[in-house]
Amino acid sequence: xxxxxxxxxxxxxxxxxxxxxxxxxxxxxxxxxxxxxxxxxxxxxxxxxxxxxxxxxxxxxxxxxxxxxxxxxxxxxxxxxxxxxxxxxxxxxxxxxxxxxxxxxxxxxxxxxxxxxxxxxxxxxxxxxxxx
Numbered sequence: 001x002x003x004x005x006x007x008x009x010x011x012x013x014x015x016x017x018x019x020x021x022x023x024x025x026x027x028x029x030x031x032x033x034x035x036x037x038x039x040x041x042x043x044x045x046x047x048x049x050x051x052x053x054x055x056x057x058x059x060x061x062x063x064x065x066x067x068x069x070x071x072x073x074x075x076x077x078x079x080x081x082x083x084x085x086x087x088x089x090x091x092x093x094x095x096x097x098x099x100x101x102x103x104x105x106x107x108x109x110x111x112x113x114x115x116x117x118x119x120x121x122x123x124x125x126x127x128x129x130x131x132x
Contacts, residue, residue, distance in 0.1 A: 026046075038057065042055040048070075053065070
């Protein structure tokens with residue numbers, strides 16, 4: 001038990017001892033951005049505890065001056081997905097014949113085909129989570 005407390009104390013004290021946080025490098029940030037639907041990333045620069053992307057595309061739509069957390073690679077603020085972006089995201093994930101059906105608050109309803117079967121889906125515009 002004492003050794004566990006000692007380890008926890010050392011971990012909590014590490015920032016106070018002058019160790020730098022484990023910042024992501026630019027390649028890791030690009031991988032995270034790609035997984036979140038960003039392409040054509042230009043002008044990726046580190047500014048303090050953030051990375052800034054001057055220009056990119058998110059599911060085909062232009063984005064400028066995107067600020068990312070340098071520890072996680074996640075955007076500080078991300079506008080909700082549009083119906084067009086949600087449809088592009090589903091196409092990227094293997095769905096075909098994607099058609100938006102409408103929006104209910106933060107949920108975007110779409111119809112699509114997956115492996116030939118018709119499905120109706122809902123995409124959370126804030127998180128990108130897909131539900132059937």
